[in-house]
Amino acid sequence: MKVIAFHNLKGGVGKTAAAVNIAQLAADDGVPTLLWDLDAQGATSWYFAPEAAKARSQPKAARVVKGKTPIGHLITSTATTCLDLIPADPSFRNIDLQLEKHGAGNTLRQWLEPMDEDYGLVILDCPPTLSRLAEEIFAVADKIYVPLIPTWLSMNSWEQEQAFITDKNLDKKKFAPFLSMVDRRKSLHREFLDTPPKALKRLLAGYIPYASDVERMGEHRSAVSHFAPRSTAALAYQLMWKNMKKQLKL
Numbered sequence: 001m002k003v004i005a006f007h008n009l010k011g012g013v014g015k016t017a018a019a020v021n022i023a024q025l026a027a028d029d030g031v032p033t034l035l036w037d038l039d040a041q042g043a044t045s046w047y048f049a050p051e052a053a054k055a056r057s058q059p060k061a062a063r064v065v066k067g068k069t070p071i072g073h074l075i076t077s078t079a080t081t082c083l084d085l086i087p088a089d090p091s092f093r094n095i096d097l098q099l100e101k102h103g104a105g106n107t108l109r110q111w112l113e114p115m116d117e118d119y120g121l122v123i124l125d126c127p128p129t130l131s132r133l134a135e136e137i138f139a140v141a142d143k144i145y146v147p148l149i150p151t152w153l154s155m156n157s158w159e160q161e162q163a164f165i166t167d168k169n170l171d172k173k174k175f176a177p178f179l180s181m182v183d184r185r186k187s188l189h190r191e192f193l194d195t196p197p198k199a200l201k202r203l204l205a206g207y208i209p210y211a212s213d214v215e216r217m218g219e220h221r222s223a224v225s226h227f228a229p230r231s232t233a234a235l236a237y238q239l240m241w242k243n244m245k246k247q248l249k250l
């Protein structure tokens with residue numbers, strides 16, 4: 001089982017859009033996939049399982065966060081056979097507190113270990129923070145994919161993330177940035193594509209374009225590959241999935 005995370009401490013950069021689209025492509029490719037919406041905002045859950053997102057079982061999730069119930073009790077199925085979901089829950093806001101209490105730094109790893117029998121891929125859609133939870137995610141994930149909008153401000157958040165990784169003694173090689181919401185009409189975006197800044201090590205090939213089809217996912221409540229399979233956005237996520245599959249040896 002491989003674990004990947006979509007993370008950036010900056011909000012609104014396309015983490016959830018990538019997590020949802022990659023999860024759907026992985027599942028459609030026959031990889032048993034579990035998508036965990038770790039962001040209490042619940043955007044991922046809303047795309048895939050609106051009913052589950054509405055009927056959040058707060059007491060159950062709170063018990064999981066306290067380590068009293070196995071994480072498997074929170075799993076819900078989706079319309080795709082190979083794709084399951086752990087919907088967001090307001091009690092996930094307290095995960096950091098619980099992780100602090102446990103102290104060991106591998107609580108998330110322990111929670112995910114039993115998933116190994118049922119899934120080939122676990123995808124973590126992360127909240128935009130550099131917290132104790134982020135530290136555990138970075139430790140347990142085989143790869144952390146970091147969407148970056150081509151602006152200098154995004155480079156600042158990438159550098160902050162890099163400083164955090166160095167500070168916590170984590171493996172920098174696990175981190176792969178990719179360009180997200182790229183608008184080729186903007187000269188700065190074209191510059192980033194032609195000559196990516198040197199600080200962007202291990203930049204994934206390809207990029208996710210700024211595309212109205214991604215915004216329309218909310219209307220269709222599904223991945224772009226399902227309602228606009230030949231769109232530029234669908235092709236971009238397909239290429240990304242192909243690269244990830246190779247990297248992860250799936």
Ligand SMILES: Nc1ncnc2c1ncn2[C@@H]1O[C@H](COP(=O)(O)OP(=O)(O)OP(=O)(O)O)[C@@H](O)[C@H]1O
Pocket residue numbers: 010011012013014015016017018039043126127128180181182208209210211212214215216
């Ligand atoms: N490639 C894209 N083109 C156009 N719009 C996009 C693209 N990717 C994401 N969006 C839109 O931008 C908004 C933020 O995207 P998304 O929720 O994926 O970001 P996020 O990084 O997960 O944000 P948060 O940090 O709040 O969780 C959403 O309205 C989404 O529809």
Ligand SMILES: [Mg+2]
Pocket residue numbers: 015016017039043125126
């Ligand atoms: Mg999100």
